[in-house]
Amino acid sequence: MTPDEAGTLFAVLSLLSGIVGIGILAFIAASRNSEHLAEKLIELRNEHSQGALFLAGFVALFSMMASLYLSEIVHFIPCKLCWYQRIIMYPLAFLLLFAGFRSDYGIRIYGLAMAGFGAFISIYHYQLQLNPDQHSPFCSAFESCTVQYLNVFDFMSIPFMALMGFVLIFALLLFANDSIPQSESNEEE
Numbered sequence: 001m002t003p004d005e006a007g008t009l010f011a012v013l014s015l016l017s018g019i020v021g022i023g024i025l026a027f028i029a030a031s032r033n034s035e036h037l038a039e040k041l042i043e044l045r046n047e048h049s050q051g052a053l054f055l056a057g058f059v060a061l062f063s064m065m066a067s068l069y070l071s072e073i074v075h076f077i078p079c080k081l082c083w084y085q086r087i088i089m090y091p092l093a094f095l096l097l098f099a100g101f102r103s104d105y106g107i108r109i110y111g112l113a114m115a116g117f118g119a120f121i122s123i124y125h126y127q128l129q130l131n132p133d134q135h136s137p138f139c140s141a142f143e144s145c146t147v148q149y150l151n152v153f154d155f156m157s158i159p160f161m162a163l164m165g166f167v168l169i170f171a172l173l174l175f176a177n178d179s180i181p182q183s184e185s186n187e188e189e
Contacts, residue, residue, distance in 0.1 A: 057093060
């Protein structure tokens with residue numbers, strides 16, 4: 001697989017991740033205003049929360065493998081901001097997969113914080129690439145944060161792809177829930 005083919009594959013998967021992540025977030029937000037959607041959300045959470053933890057872990061694992069492919073196989077040099085995003089994404093892969101195996105939903109708050117912070121760094125990095133004349137304390141002559149090794153579909157660079165991964169992980173962790181709905185706990189009493 002050539003770097004261009006890999007970049008296109010990563011871009012398509014990232015775009016799908018972003019669409020699914022935004023869809024999940026929109027569904028969760030809409031459920032706050034609709035009793036029917038709130039009931040459906042509870043039902044879906046009861047059936048798929050553990051799967052959401054696993055999927056979030058696999059998204060992080062795939063993101064990690066893709067970034068390693070780009071740096072170790074294709075030899076793209078990661079800048080400081082790339083490293084900060086990696087520092088957040090790599091542990092998420094293992095933590096979320098282990099949490100999925102153990103059905104440990106306590107990881108959610110930490111995973112949400114990490115994914116949110118990773119998304120923030122990705123947004124900052126992406127806007128630096130769009131506006132390369134800005135001064136940033138993270139950029140240097142050796143490792144420029146403004147270099148776009150990939151630019152698929154004329155807008156998807158590596159930080160944008162990382163952002164889509166963080167968005168999907170955030171949405172899946174927001175979706176995952178181990179609490180028993182109030183209506184079911186009342187029926188058991």
